[in-house]
Amino acid sequence: xxxxxxxxxxxxxxxxxxxxxxxxxxxxxxxxxxxxxxxxxxxxxxxxxxxxxxxxxxxxxxxxxxxxxxxxxxxxxxxxxxxxxxxxxxxxxxxxxxxxxxxxxxxxxxxxxxxxxxxxxxxxxxxxxxxxxxxxxxxxxxxxxxxxxxxxxxxxxxxxxxxxxxxxxxxxxxxxxxxxxxxxxxxxxxxxxxxxxxxxxxxxxxxxx
Numbered sequence: 001x002x003x004x005x006x007x008x009x010x011x012x013x014x015x016x017x018x019x020x021x022x023x024x025x026x027x028x029x030x031x032x033x034x035x036x037x038x039x040x041x042x043x044x045x046x047x048x049x050x051x052x053x054x055x056x057x058x059x060x061x062x063x064x065x066x067x068x069x070x071x072x073x074x075x076x077x078x079x080x081x082x083x084x085x086x087x088x089x090x091x092x093x094x095x096x097x098x099x100x101x102x103x104x105x106x107x108x109x110x111x112x113x114x115x116x117x118x119x120x121x122x123x124x125x126x127x128x129x130x131x132x133x134x135x136x137x138x139x140x141x142x143x144x145x146x147x148x149x150x151x152x153x154x155x156x157x158x159x160x161x162x163x164x165x166x167x168x169x170x171x172x173x174x175x176x177x178x179x180x181x182x183x184x185x186x187x188x189x190x191x192x193x194x195x196x197x198x199x200x201x202x203x204x205x206x207x208x209x
Contacts, residue, residue: 078178081134086182088127089175095124096173131175139174139185141167150174152184156191164192 098120107114131138139150146153146165151174160168167187174185 078135079180082177082180082182085131085134085136085175085177089183092124092127092131093172095120095127099124135178136182137176139176140170141174141185141187142170143167146187146189150176150181150184151187153189154186155188157188158191160190162190162192164190166190 099117102113102117107117128138141147141151144167146167151167154171157168160166162168166189168190169188170185171188172186175182
């Protein structure tokens, strides 16, 4: 009886190995060979990086909020009395005007006037001391160069003998509280010769304020 030639044919090596390994190994090999499947380790690493980025952004935002809150708290402590201080500036101005209205002759002519002036001077000094305790500083810029940051030009004066931009008269003093301007000083500024060149860094004065 002759042997079946199909049974005598040898199987290829790959198929023979798959048959020997069994169906489970073949399934794993097919799954590994399928394209487009994401590596779970890489997916977890990407997700971890994204979560870390979100966490860092959230921490940065919390830090920014904390810093803003700290600054607002510091500003409230420093500039909290600024509203009351602005109201008291008018009182200080009136005390100064009252003292300026009394001449030396008036003081010497009447003892009652002299005593009244002394009392007003004491009150004015109390105002100055109270302002200093709250870091309120008076701006009296006579003879200084005009600055838009601290001064308000009311007019310009000619034939003053001063360089252009020099403050030749202070109509009303200004006040600073810490580094913040409470009120600009109202001043008159030297105009100077129209043909003269302003000094370096000097800007023309706006007299419409």
